[in-house]
Amino acid sequence: MTLMHRTGQSGFGLYIHWPFCVHKCPYCDFNSRVPTGVNHADWRRVFLLALDYAVHAIPTGRHLSSVFFGGGTPSMMEPATVATVLERAVVSWPFAADVEVTLEANPSDRDRLTDFRVAGVNRLSLGVQALEDSALCLLGRLHDTSQALSAIDMARHIFPKLSLDLIYARPGQTLCAWQRELEWALTLAADHLSLYQLTLEPGTVFFTALASGGLVLPDEDTSADFYQMTQEITTNAGLAAYEVSNHARQGDECRHNLETWQGCDIVGIGPGAHGRLTLSDCPKGMNTIATRQNRLPEVWRARVESATHQTVSYLSREERIEELVMMGLRLTAGIDRARFHNLVGCSLESVINVQALESLAESGLVVLDAASLRVTPAGRIVLDEILRQLLS
Secondary structure (H helix, E strand, C coil), X not given: CCCCCCCCCCEEEEEEEECECCCCCCCCCCCCECCXXXXXXXXXXXXXXXXXXXXXXXXXCCEEEEEEEEECCHHHCCHHHHHHHHHHHHHHCCEEEEEEEEEEECHHXXXXXXXXXXXXXXXXEEEEECCCHHHHHHCCCCCCHHHHHHHHHHHHHHCCEEEEEEEECCCCCCHHHHHHHHHHHHCCCCCEEEEEECCCCCCCHHHHHHHCCCCCCCCHHHXXXXXXXXXXXXXXXXXXXXXXXXXXXXXXXXXXXXXXXCCCCEEEECCCCEEEEECCCCCCCCCEEXXXXXXCHHHHHHHHXXXXXXXXXXXXXXXXXXXXXXXXXXXXXXXXXXXXXXXXXXXHHHCCCHHHHHHHHHCCXXXXXXXXXXXXXXXXXXXXXXXXXXXX
């Protein structure tokens, strides 16, 4: 399939998935594997081959505005792999002058941080997850609090932008304990925090433990209290939520994730990677293709060799609209009405349940004005129900 894109679009994102971890955490349902060994030179070669295939998906005249190395544990990669991928990418596409290059890292890989910066990474997302040793042990993390603090201190001196990941509403955690931990984290991160309530997905160790009664999570009301307190503390500290689980000082939002939530074009490379590309030869609303790559690392590598590693499918108009609404309402800024119309060729009111919208607005859960449709702070707690009603 030849991909032809609308003129007038410029920036796009590149996602690189590294599928390996040293250890599988009991709460993790990401596409990650624990390998017996990794041939880094071979993985570099295959990533470059996949990049070469992707070049034809983006026409000339567009620039790369963000690169995100996700996983898995990308800090397991040799820094030479990151450097090589970025060198090939900049030959393939012009980089924006302020391109944001993010790499997810574990504190235990802190000795590699300087090399990742030299390789071209300018934003580090550090998977701290907790600032309490007993919690780190429960979560299956391989670092302790001291190692996390050391990594944070190093990262703050190496990278222009630093984000910390933390998990809250953990088994046995109290609101007071989380308040202390979050306030401590706010003195460390400087510009961005990704704060996730612990949720358990089928197939994880924790999900099995919950089903058997070996693990107890906070009840629904307590979970809401955790969330509300998190919003208040971060807002007061100047890192208000710009998305359901992400908080940043103004201007320090994660560009790649914003592009994803706003429905921008993303080139996805690596096992299980997803992408979205906009075509020029189809009507609006029916001009987006979804790309998906095989999840199994060895299968993906073999299929890259034969140029069969990617499944391409057209999104229907209804699928595209639903995706834009579901992703856009995660953002505090909501869905820009003019941008939505430009992407799908119709107004928001014509594709959502207007009766539900009016009811939700009267209840103070959503706001629709001339600029956007957005969920209020009270509405974010029940976002799933809001989406269900608006898309029914």
